[in-house]
Amino acid sequence: MPAPTDASRLDRRLGDFTLTPRVLLIVALALPIGALGAVAAWALLRLIGLVTHLVFYGRVGFDLVAPGAEPHPAWLVLLAPVAGGLVIGLMARFGSERIRGHGMPEAIEAILVRRSRVEPRVAVLKPVSAAVSIGTGGPFGAEGPIIMTGGAIGSILAQHLHLSADERKALMVSGAAAGMAATFNSPLASVLLAVELLLFEWRPRSFLPVVAAVSAATLVRVPLLGGGPIFPVSLGDLHVPALDSGLCVVAGVVGGLLAxxxxxxVYVSEDTFARLPVHWMWWPAIGGLIIGIGGLIEPRALGVGYDVIGELLTGHATLALVVGILTVKSLIWxxxxxxxxxxxxxxxVFMIGASLGALEGHLFPTVAPGFWAIVGLAAVVGGVMRSPLTGVVFSLELTHAWPMLLPLVIASTAAYGTSALLLRRSVLTEKIARRGYHLSREYDVDPLEVLRADEVMHAAPRTLVADDPLPVDVGVLAAEVPRRGGGAGGRPAPVQRLFPVVDDDATIVGVVPRRLLTHPPDDATTVGDVMIVEPLVVGAGETLRAVASRFAQAAVGAAPVVDRTDPTRLAGLVTVEQLLDGRLRDLAEEHHRERPLGVARRRRTDAAPVDA
Incomplete structure (x- = not known):
C-alpha cells in the first residue's frame, strides 16, 4: 500500500497556497488583460463623451462634458434620458439581458453561478449601453460597466484556454479590477474592491494575478488618461483636532443612514417596476422620464458628474448646489x-457622499476646504458598498489627501457599522440574494484548519485480520467505538462503518466496509476475500480541511489514520462525522461564555492548599 505523504513533502507552499508554474502562467496572462482593461476604460470614457456631445451639444467631441454645464431646452433635458432608456431597453431585449443593471451584481453572479463565463457580446453591448445611458443624462458612473467589460475581457480570454474555473475567476476579476484602476487611477482601491467584493477569498493564487493586472492597467492609463489624481485636493500641513475626529463618528453614522x-x-424602485403591467423593455424609458424631471430641477445632477464631485471635494460648491445634488441626485439615481x-x-455614490459631507461642513467646525466633503464621501461609500477599507482607500487615491487617513477610517467604519446594523445586505449583493443565491462576505479562519486528524479520530477502532470468517457477528459490529477525548462538545462516536484490516505486526493491509461484512458475496468466505487492498489512508497530522478534500475526491466517508512516524501502522479511524468537530469548536468559541479570571475562580485559587 502506498504510504501517505504530507502535502508539505509534495509541494512547495506559500501559506495554504501551492506555488506552481500554473500560477505563474495566470499571472503572465493577467498582464495583457490589465492592459486591455485600461484601453477599454479609455474607450468607454471617450464613448460617453461622444454621446454627451452629440445629444446635448450637437457636435462631435470625445472629452467628458457635463450635460448640465450649459442651459438646454426643457424638452431636451426631459426627453433625452427617455430616448436613451428606449435604446437600452431594445439592446437588452434583442441583444443580451445581462447588460441590465449596474455591473457589479452581474459580475458577482457570473463568478458564483456561471463559473466565471461571460458571453462575448456582453463585452461589447455593456459599454455601449452604459455610454448611451450616461451620455443621454443618466446619473450613473462608468465604473460598473467597465468592471463588467474588463471582467468579460478576462473571461473571454480564459474561455479560449484550457483552464479551471478558479483560474478563469482569477483572470475575470483581474480584468474587472484593471478597468476600475484605469477609470479612477486607484490601484490599491481596485485590488481591495476585488478582494472584498469579487474574489471571495484572499489567496495568492488569485491575489497575484489581480495585482499584476491592476499594475499593468495603471501604467497603461498614464499615456491614455494621465497619471494624477482624479479630484486633487491640497490640504497642506493638516492637523485634525480631537473634537473633529469625534465628529467624524457622527458624520459616519449619518453617512451610514443615508447609505x-x-x-x-433602489430596491423599492426595483420592486415597483416589477409590478408594472408593461414589459421590462420599457422600464429604462420610464426611469429616463424620472431622470428628465430631476434634470429640470437640478441640471447638474445629470451625467457622471465628475465636475460636480471636484467642486464638492475642493470646497467650491455653493449651498444651493450641495442641497440640489444631495436631494435630486439621490432620488433620480x-x-x-x-x-x-x-x-x-x-x-x-461619490457625489451623494461628497454633497452630504459638504452640507455637514456648514454645521461642523472648519478644518480645511473640502475636508468634510471627503469624509462624507468615504462614509457613504463604506455604507453603500459595505466595504470600509475600499471606501477609505478610494477617497485617498481619488484626492491624494493622505493626511486624512485617520478621519476617513473613523467615518467609513462608523458608516459600515451603521449599515450592517440596519441592513442585511448591500446594494451590490441584495440583487444576488433576491435571485436565490446566498452570498457571504465574512472572512474567518476555516475551523477545519484548526484541528488535525489525530485530535478527533477513533483512537482504538475495532480491527480485523484477513483470515476472519464471514459473515461477522452483527451485534459486535453495532457497538460504538471509543474516540479520543470524546469528541468536540462531548459528542459520542457513531457506529463504526469501516473496519481496518491489519496483519500480525499491526500493519494496515486494507479496509472492509461494514455492509460487506454483514452481507458478503456468496463466494466470499473470509475478510480477505472482500478487503479493499489499497484504500485511502489519512496521515495523523493532516488537517480536517485536507481530509475533507480527500474524502470528496475519493467519494468516501471514512478512512484509517496512520501514524506520523510510521505510515504503515494504524493509529485510528476518521469519518465524516469527525469533520464536524471543527465546526462544533467554532460554535463553542462563538456562543459559549465563561469567566476564566472571575472573582469566584480567584477565591478558589487563593483558598487552595499549597503543596509542601
Missing amino acids: VGVTAL GLSLGSGTSGGVLAP
Missing part, C-alpha cells in the same frame, strides 16, 4: 437604477 436610505430606495438601466453606482 441605508438610498439602498432601500435610486429610482432610475431600479428600472434595470445600464450604469454604475460608484460615481453617484
